[in-house]
Amino acid sequence: MTDGITGGITDEGIRESEEIDRRVEELMAPEEDDGNGRKKKKRKKKREAGEKKTGLIKRIKGWSRRRKILTAAGVVVIALLAGSKLGGGGKSPGIMVDVMPLAKQAIQEKLSLSGPVSGTDSVDVVSNIHAEIVTMNVKEGDQVKKDQVLAVLDSTDLEREVQIAQNAYDLAVNNKQEKDKEAALGYEKAVQDFQKASLDHSRNSQLFASGDISQMEMEASANALNDARRAMEGYTVENGRGRADKSYDIQIENARFDLEKKKEELENTQIKSTIDGTVVRVNSKVGQFADKVEDDKPIFSIENLEQLELEIKVSEFSIGKVKVGQEAVISADILDGGTVNGEVIKISPTGEEKGGGSTERVIPTTIRVDGQDTKLIAGITAKAELLIREAEDAFVVPTTALLDEGDTTYILIVQDMKIKRIPVTLGVDGDVSVEVIPADDTVLEEGMQVVMNPGPHLMDGTDVIVRPQ
Structure with a gap:
């Protein structure tokens, strides 16, 4: 006989399987009255009288041990629920619920949005003169000064x-x-x-x-x-x-x-830079006409990369939480898991369409990147995380533990194996968890058993069974 955890069967396993078979048969057997108003099980011979029932029991005996256990558990739950409804005087054992202990902790509400990184000052150098470029004085990556000649056109x-x-x-x-x-x-x-x-x-x-x-x-x-x-x-x-x-x-x-x-x-046949900065793009070359750059691109793009900025677009529903001077933590793939700090320096006075068919409006918001010696570069996308508000020593529950019934939001706790609904207002929203504050005179205490996934069927006074952890 084989033993171990690789699929072998032990003597003890066989005995457990036979015991499960017997219990399943008993649970599936019809009940008869003993004359005193109590139900008792019919004998095996009578239980197996019907052909269908015999075939079902044979199939059950052929199931795996794991399947028998799960099926037996399911039958027990069904039998308990049926007994509570049809038993005639038998008290319901209650609805099974999962709970977690209420605890205090720190929580932060953050707003995370992505946007492009760019220099604080940028310019696209173009020309409307229909003349050939005869000299190109710079290339991509070159540092330039204001009024420096970048290219020369034919002036004949x-x-x-x-x-x-x-x-x-x-x-x-x-x-x-x-x-x-x-x-x-x-x-x-x-x-x-x-x-x-x-x-x-x-x-x-x-x-x-x-x-x-x-x-x-x-x-x-x-x-x-x-x-x-x-x-x-x-x-x-x-x-x-x-x-x-x-x-x-x-x-x-x-x-x-x-x-x-x-x-x-x-x-203007001498094309000059209007700012100090770095040449980030060159879209033309000697021999091409200055006013006929491919795809209507500028001849040069220049940015001041000594100070970088990140532009995000904040929803009209969240912009009230964002203020000039607010700190931001900036992350990007190029930082290899690191972050840099930033600060909100400008919020547009007007909104714009979000796009994609949405009626929502967004407000362009500029974040200045702190420090000049960072790995961030212009032209990439980065994510800014703004700390909106935070709370210390707050009662916090998962958002899945909230029961929203329109005008009122509840958390449900178990007291003496019964449900108690507590109306709450929401404080700091931590995305997957939230601060809860009683909306009535209820005093929250650490260790209270909070129902993790409440439903509208769980009313005040509902009998429940706490599922063992």
Whole structure:
């Protein structure tokens, strides 16, 4: 006969299996009245009278020891429940429950969110000048300073355009100067003509009054005076001097604008960095047009990597728990299980769509990474863990031990083998566990037996059996 734990059968195992067979048969046997209102088992001969029952018992005897034990336990539970409902006066032994002792402990509520790591200052260098790149002065990884020349474009066409614009501007200035001279001389003559016409009209008025000239001559004198006045008033006058009209000033301004624009474009053929930082991307090369980078990417991407930041998007339902100055613990795969510290430095004043068809809004929040000598690099994803609140020496239960019935949340404890519901408010939420505070005058005590997976069928006073640990 074989022994051991590798599948052998011992004499003791055979005896236990036969005993289990006997108990299962007894549990499955119908009961008969003994005349005194008590039930007793029928004898084996009668139990095995039916063909179906005989076949079932044979099958049971062919089961493994483990299966017989599990089946016997199940039959016992069913028999107990059936007895409690149909026994006629027999008291129910109660519902089996799992419990855990209530205990005090420290608990923390944390908010964990992931986001991209980037430099505190970054810029995408682009160009709208349609010219070929003739020189590339930097490569990825190079440190650069503000106003450093990164690349040079072909400037031949722009130099010619600058010269044309300069000529147009000079011509506009010269034209105005000539018109100013003409206007000054013309206005001076118009003033003299008006003065002469005024004297003539004054003299003719005296002659007409004495009857020495005719009405027609008097009217001709008045008309000449009016013509001289209109000619004089037709000039633009500045500081008593005639000058060209405003249109010539506008021509000069337009020509100046075109010239400055062309000069700026010529200057921009030297592509410069606008910040101190590191060149993290180069998306073009010599011979390509500056305004035609593949996939509309920038020519260069530059970031200040001396100070890193992490941007997370906090749900509108949690943003009220996040404050500027709040500490964060940052983790990432690149840190090989380590962490670095950070601090919330900015919370966006507006939310944005979460995406994915969700109506929830999220608020961009920036966390500054403390220290410059970390393994973190820009462009990777990291996780920030924010400590929202914590409690010491608090009564804590698993979230599965809560019974939520709408307006009221309960924990259930076992006292004298009966259920007692205790309404609670929730304190610090530790994700898988939570702080509980009585909502009535109940005093919680360490060691109370808390039901681990309560259901709505467990009411106050329900009889229960505590499953042995």
